[in-house]
Amino acid sequence: xxxxxxxxxxxxxxxxxxxxxxxxxxxxxxxxxxxxxxxxxxxxxxxxxxxxxxxxxxxxxxxxxxxxxxxxxxxxxxxx
Numbered sequence: 001x002x003x004x005x006x007x008x009x010x011x012x013x014x015x016x017x018x019x020x021x022x023x024x025x026x027x028x029x030x031x032x033x034x035x036x037x038x039x040x041x042x043x044x045x046x047x048x049x050x051x052x053x054x055x056x057x058x059x060x061x062x063x064x065x066x067x068x069x070x071x072x073x074x075x076x077x078x079x080x
Contacts, residue, residue, distance in 0.1 A: 035070065 021029040021037055050068050
């Protein structure tokens with residue numbers, strides 16, 4: 001019958017999928033509920049500089065803190 005097809009050799013085990021967005025298991029990136037990770041290097045550069053400023057105890061404003069927390073992707077302007 002259909003169950004004995006040669007190309008279907010997963011032996012009854014469900015394949016565990018991994019999300020490329022949050023690296024969690026059980027769902028794929030398209031179905032991920034977490035915010036999408038930006039892929040541009042400018043985002044990571046801004047985030048790194050703000051983290052260094054925070055480590056050096058520089059006072060950050062609310063917009064910068066929101067950006068560090070990941071709550072808003074475009075919270076920081078290029079002139080900061």
